[in-house]
Amino acid sequence: MNDTPVTPRSSAPATRRRFWDHTEVVSEPEGFAVRLDGRPVRLPGGAVLRVGSRALAEALAGEWQAAGGGGKGGEFAPSDLRLTRIAGTMLERIAPDRAAVIGVLLGYARHELLCYRVRYPALLVERQQQEWDPWLEWLRARYDVVLRSTDGVMPVDQSPEALAGLQSVLEGLPDGALAALGVAVPALGSLVLGLALVDGRLTAEQAMACATLDERTQMELWGQDAEQAARLEMLGMDVKDAASFLALLHADS
Incomplete structure (x- = not known):
């Protein structure tokens, strides 16, 4: 798949293996999106990880860059993406309901x-x-x-x-x-x-x-x-x- 879910679903293992090298923040008409080797990060519900603040987007990208020890092949868990968790709640739970x-x-x-x-x-x-x-x-x-x-x-x-x-x-x-x-x-x-x-x-x-x-x-x-x-x-x-x-x-x- 080209997109990455933020956290594993209930049937997924507690940790996942990092497959990307670099993270970046891309300015888009809807806001600032986090990308992994050029691919957008998608939340478990399918929404793109995109926020209205560049500062927040940079912090989110920093979490993804540090995840798994900062290198491809390392293991990471949802607890490594603490700000991403809150952003995901904002985008997929609060915005629609x-x-x-x-x-x-x-x-x-x-x-x-x-x-x-x-x-x-x-x-x-x-x-x-x-x-x-x-x-x-x-x-x-x-x-x-x-x-x-x-x-x-x-x-x-x-x-x-x-x-x-x-x-x-x-x-x-x-x-x-x-x-x-x-x-x-x-x-x-x-x-x-x-x-x-x-x-x-x-x-x-x-x-x-x-x-x-x-x-x-x-x-x-x-x-x-x-x-x-x-x-x-x-x-x-x-x-x-x-x-x-x-x-x-x-x-x-």
Whole structure:
């Protein structure tokens, strides 16, 4: 075949063997496309890997150039193409069906991390107030959306007005921002922090530090958990990918 799928389908092996020597970015009427030895990269659904930002396209090409150790015959996996994954989501999942992705993101609002507080230990209670309250207030001031909080074990129901307001916010975002949120929000467990990241109010590191307040405090009180720390590091990489994607997407504007 002349075109290359970004990620293997479910029946394909976890890794693939690199068959190209060089990558390049080509300016086309529809945007900037990534090519491998002159051949376009195609996503699993058949779309060409083409974006509106040259800076992003160059970064995508860089991923493909580094994949498999940078030489023909090397093995690469989807995890080597982290920005390509987000671009693929933007092109093949969000562009044709924004409503489905928005619905998934709204599900996180119904269980918003910042709205679930503890009653003890006192140190964590205080830190949640100090670090989480300002972002709920930011949401109110920025988007006129008020979310309810609880310190009990039962779920808190957010008002229809709040959910409608968040839906309106999401509907107003471009496809690229929704693609970034699709990666950042599950990692953070927070739509509010994801929106602050997209809005440029938080860096990836700041958003992750806020989202992992509970875990960091528990490890401070009871000792380090290597498995937990490794998991948080992996989630942090997702948030950094989302932030990098956004920065590159808007670098040319």
